[in-house]
Amino acid sequence: MCQECGCGSGGGDVKIGPPPHQHDHHHGPGHPEHGHAHTPAHGILTLNLNRSLMEKNALAAERNRRLFRAKKLLVLNVVSSPGSGKTTFIRETAASLTGKLRVGVIVGDLATDNDAARLRTAGIPVVQITTGTVCHLDADMVAKAASQLNLDQLDVLVIENVGNLVCPADYDLGEDLRVVLLSTTEGEDKPLKYPPMFHSAHVAVITKCDMAAAAGFNRDWALANLNRVSHHAKIFELSAKIGDGMKGWLDFLGERAATTQHK
Amino acid sequence: MHEVSIMSEALRIAVDAAKSAGASRIVKLRLRIGKLSGVVPEALQFAFDVVAHGTMAEGATLEIETVPAAGWCATCQAEFDCVDLFNECPRCHNFSGELRRGRELEIADTEIS
Numbered sequence: 001m002c003q004e005c006g007c008g009s010g011g012g013d014v015k016i017g018p019p020p021h022q023h024d025h026h027h028g029p030g031h032p033e034h035g036h037a038h039t040p041a042h043g044i045l046t047l048n049l050n051r052s053l054m055e056k057n058a059l060a061a062e063r064n065r066r067l068f069r070a071k072k073l074l075v076l077n078v079v080s081s082p083g084s085g086k087t088t089f090i091r092e093t094a095a096s097l098t099g100k101l102r103v104g105v106i107v108g109d110l111a112t113d114n115d116a117a118r119l120r121t122a123g124i125p126v127v128q129i130t131t132g133t134v135c136h137l138d139a140d141m142v143a144k145a146a147s148q149l150n151l152d153q154l155d156v157l158v159i160e161n162v163g164n165l166v167c168p169a170d171y172d173l174g175e176d177l178r179v180v181l182l183s184t185t186e187g188e189d190k191p192l193k194y195p196p197m198f199h200s201a202h203v204a205v206i207t208k209c210d211m212a213a214a215a216g217f218n219r220d221w222a223l224a225n226l227n228r229v230s231h232h233a234k235i236f237e238l239s240a241k242i243g244d245g246m247k248g249w250l251d252f253l254g255e256r257a258a259t260t261q262h263k
Numbered sequence: 264m265h266e267v268s269i270m271s272e273a274l275r276i277a278v279d280a281a282k283s284a285g286a287s288r289i290v291k292l293r294l295r296i297g298k299l300s301g302v303v304p305e306a307l308q309f310a311f312d313v314v315a316h317g318t319m320a321e322g323a324t325l326e327i328e329t330v331p332a333a334g335w336c337a338t339c340q341a342e343f344d345c346v347d348l349f350n351e352c353p354r355c356h357n358f359s360g361e362l363r364r365g366r367e368l369e370i371a372d373t374e375i376s
């Protein structure tokens with residue numbers, strides 16, 4: 001979530017009590033005169049709540065963050081449209097870090113376990129969350145999945161979110177870095193169409209750069225859109241498939257993981 | 264959008280409060296939804312009918328107050344009206360991606376009997 005925006009909505013105490021009411025009313029015959037306090041509108045009472053509907057997830061995310069910090073884990077939440085290359089990017093990242101950093105993955109998928117299987121065959125510890133009809137991961141799901149991994153044996157935990165640029169934007173998972181992917185084949189104006197997601201990112205990665213020419217990708221326009229919307233993000237351009245540009249990203253990740261371990 | 268998750272959370276908060284107050288029924292629920300929250304009010308109504316079914320809030324009225332969006336210009340140290348997330352400050356014409364209001368997803372109050 002953006003620190004500068006002050007966009008987090010506050011909680012509040014449950015205040016119970018009827019609102020002040022003033023009315024002239026007539027009681028039925030035989031009703032004695034009295035000064036009384038009663039609930040307005042025939043026994044209807046208003047309870048002021050003033051609470052954020054995201055509060056439950058925010059609390060769970062804070063619990064996750066405390067756990068991850070205690071385990072000295074660097075945690076990434078990887079988001080994008082369906083098919084932008086999340087699984088490929090995560091698999092290549094983990095493979096390149098073999099012998100340097102130990103990477104585990106939590107993968108969210110609506111229906112299949114194909115992505116989990118693809119990662120597992122690369123020797124990466126993986127936990128799969130099948131979300132069914134739920135279009136995003138939430139902090140509770142991540143907590144449950146994380147409990148199935150041996151976190152003491154990991155340096156980096158990567159969470160592959162459900163392919164969706166809308167709903168995951170609102171759900172903090174307790175991650176250190178929110179990484180949004182934009183592939184060269186999906187349209188340079190995605191950041192303008194999904195500003196909350198792109199704005200909340202700490203890292204924006206342009207993927208499938210090997211396809212840029214074939215897709216007629218307008219790099220300047222894409223970068224302009226990212227610089228405008230993802231103005232908190234560090235931007236990388238790479239191809240997970242052929243490896244171009246991966247080094248810059250891996251160096252950055254290595255530095256961040258080192259900082260996390262020395263905290 | 265995740266209207267069902269949001270509505271279930273609203274209902275959970277309202278039911279907890281109503282039960283602690285000894286109520287038997289929830290007759291109204293008022294939400295405050297930011298114009299730029301991405302949540303569709305009609306979808307919330309639909310989700311409400313689904314999640315309230317069989318609970319003490321079944322048949323209750325759902326009232327949604329829409330909160331207009333306001334941006335914050337760091338240069339002018341002033342607020343301005345926004346139509347989307349990224350707007351030009353009408354005074355200095357700098358772009359600002361920082362919202363002050365308009366992304367709310369809140370439950371305001373509930374009426375019980």
Ligand SMILES: Nc1nc2c(ncn2[C@@H]2O[C@H](COP(=O)(O)OP(=O)(O)OP(=O)(O)O)[C@@H](O)[C@H]2O)c(=O)[nH]1
Pocket residue numbers: 080081082083084085086087088089115162163207208209210211238239240241242
């Ligand atoms: N040419 C090229 N293809 C890529 C690259 N990265 C991924 N792909 C291909 O794009 C397709 C989708 O990639 P995935 O990694 O499954 O994408 P995803 O974002 O995990 O997809 P979902 O989980 O379904 O949302 C696959 O066919 C990949 O082989 C890349 O850098 N270059």
Ligand SMILES: [Mg+2]
Pocket residue numbers: 086087088115160
């Ligand atoms: Mg995938």
Ligand SMILES: [Zn+2]
Pocket residue numbers: 002003004005199232360361
């Ligand atoms: Zn911001």
Ligand SMILES: [Zn+2]
Pocket residue numbers: 336337338339340352353354355356357
């Ligand atoms: Zn200004």
